[in-house]
Amino acid sequence: MEFFKHLNYSLGNEDWNVEEQALRVNPGDTVVCVTASGDRPLHLLMTDCAEIISIDMNHIQNYLLELKLAAISQLDFDKYLAFLGCTPCSHRMSMFMQLKSSLSPDASRFWLRNPKMIARGIIYQGMIERITNYGGKFLHLLRRKKIKKLLAFTDLDEQREFIQQHWDTPFWRKLFETLINPKFSRLLLNDPGLNLYTEYASKPGIYINQRMTRYLNHHLARKSPLLQLILTGKVIPDAYFPYLTEDGYNKIRRDSSRLKFMTGNIVEYLNKHKDSHIDCFSLSDIASYMPQETFEVLLRGIQYSARPGARFCMREFISKRYIPAELKAVFHRETSLEQKLELEETNFVYRFMVGEIRK
16 A cells, blocks of 8 residues: 555654553563554553554654654754754754664665755655645734634633634534545545545544544643644644653653554454453554454454453544454453543544453
8 A cells, every 4th residue: 555655644643641651561461562653662661561562654753753762862852852853953864864773774774865854854844834835824814813812722621712702613623524535535545544544434523623622622732742743843842742852852762762663554463362462552543444353353353362461552543443242352442531531632633452461
């Protein structure tokens, strides 16, 4: 699939504070996760787990993880942020030349073939981030003053009043419905999670705007990286993920040797490793990228490879997967926690499957 041959995600947008509550990682745990933008395995390095196995079908996403790890290990904090693209910098390629010896030969060759990505700040060079950057410029033309005001609020009651009276207008709702429509969006991004499996919401634009409005009635806009990407194409420091903070940076630097990453199909990996050795499954929203029958194969792999009492956290966008009756006793879902995390998740589009493996 062409989607897996490009850098699709470079910043990431899933909330580690939510993930941490779901997984409850303990010292000595073995964790399996999806690489994606690399933020998930980096955040797991902030815990005291013994081993992290990070898998992605897209080798370029693993090259990105390598690059972020090299920057963390070899640059001081301010240079690290500048290199990634969080702060201005005019000499990122010279910084990269200092880092490339830490990369695998394949990763080094890939980044040398794509110097513009490095020079522009890699954290905003994924396909998603580039599209939201263009979208943010377009929305800036339409709603510059409103966007600026929305992101300036520090009082939730004031923001809620603004949303009700000035933000959530018929024009705004229609704009979202039009722009985030599978017939239109697939021309910009052939993302299966947005365009292929849409059982939960046949009109993603309406669904996303409803979720966004609900989020804004409970949380400040300045705390949501996803919202800021949509509206401006950039993320302000108030919404930085933990791996972009000095505390997170220092924790990750302690021992990155616990992290192993590979290119492959995580469904196949879990079904080949039936030795019940995994304590936590951090699986992002991969359910959104597969039909129900493949999802059930994934569940079987989790069942085989999990230790008794292992924790799982799966997100879902607009697909509609379910745990079949014969596996419900194995996958003990914590519905009250799922509802809590759904309300707290700064990436407001997701629903959750969270719980414990009982076997």
